[in-house]
Amino acid sequence: MIQHGKYLVEAVALCGDCHTPKDSQNRPIMDKWLQGATLAWVNQLSYKDWSSHAVSLVGLPEGWKEADMVQYLETGMLPNGGYTKPPMPPYRMSHKDALAITLYLESLKDGNNSETDKKESATKSGEESSTLFDK
Numbered sequence: 001m002i003q004h005g006k007y008l009v010e011a012v013a014l015c016g017d018c019h020t021p022k023d024s025q026n027r028p029i030m031d032k033w034l035q036g037a038t039l040a041w042v043n044q045l046s047y048k049d050w051s052s053h054a055v056s057l058v059g060l061p062e063g064w065k066e067a068d069m070v071q072y073l074e075t076g077m078l079p080n081g082g083y084t085k086p087p088m089p090p091y092r093m094s095h096k097d098a099l100a101i102t103l104y105l106e107s108l109k110d111g112n113n114s115e116t117d118k119k120e121s122a123t124k125s126g127e128e129s130s131t132l133f134d135k
């Protein structure tokens with residue numbers, strides 16, 4: 001499942017194109033994979049209502065639960081209602097794909113955490129995922 005999410009993020013939805021910082025040659029900095037980035041090209045366009053800062057996705061955005069992220073990728077709708085500013089695409093993914101990406105993004109966090117955090121989040125996401133799957 002996590003592998004499928006990784007594939008979708010890396011090869012299909014290309015989240016990293018916007019959410020990973022780039023070096024001066026415009027190559028993604030892999031040490032900072034999905035840690036959030038400023039989109040210089042958006043600033044150059046200076047479109048009103050576009051956002052040039054793509055947030056960090058490692059371990060899901062601050063305060064987001066697994067179900068929030070799944071809903072967001074399925075509907076484009078934010079946890080508190082409303083939509084994200086462009087150029088973030090309002091994805092309409094299948095439940096399976098949305099869940100796979102969510103689990104993959106959560107799994108990225110484990111590397112940076114202490115042992116206790118790791119255990120806690122593993123149990124927690126395990127429980128929540130099975131609930132999501134039954135729907």
Ligand code: HEC
Pocket residue numbers: 009013014015016017018019039051052053054055057061072078083084085086087088089091101
């Ligand atoms: C074309 C560039 C682009 C791509 C591709 C992209 N994003 Fe984003 N994303 C953004 C920008 C810019 C923002 C910030 C928007 C804002 O500040 O309102 C954002 C915001 C987000 C947010 C926070 C939403 C909010 O309003 O709090 C999440 C979660 C997110 N992206 C997940 C993803 C995932 C997962 C993928 C791949 C499946 C992805 N993004 C692909 C540009 C992109």
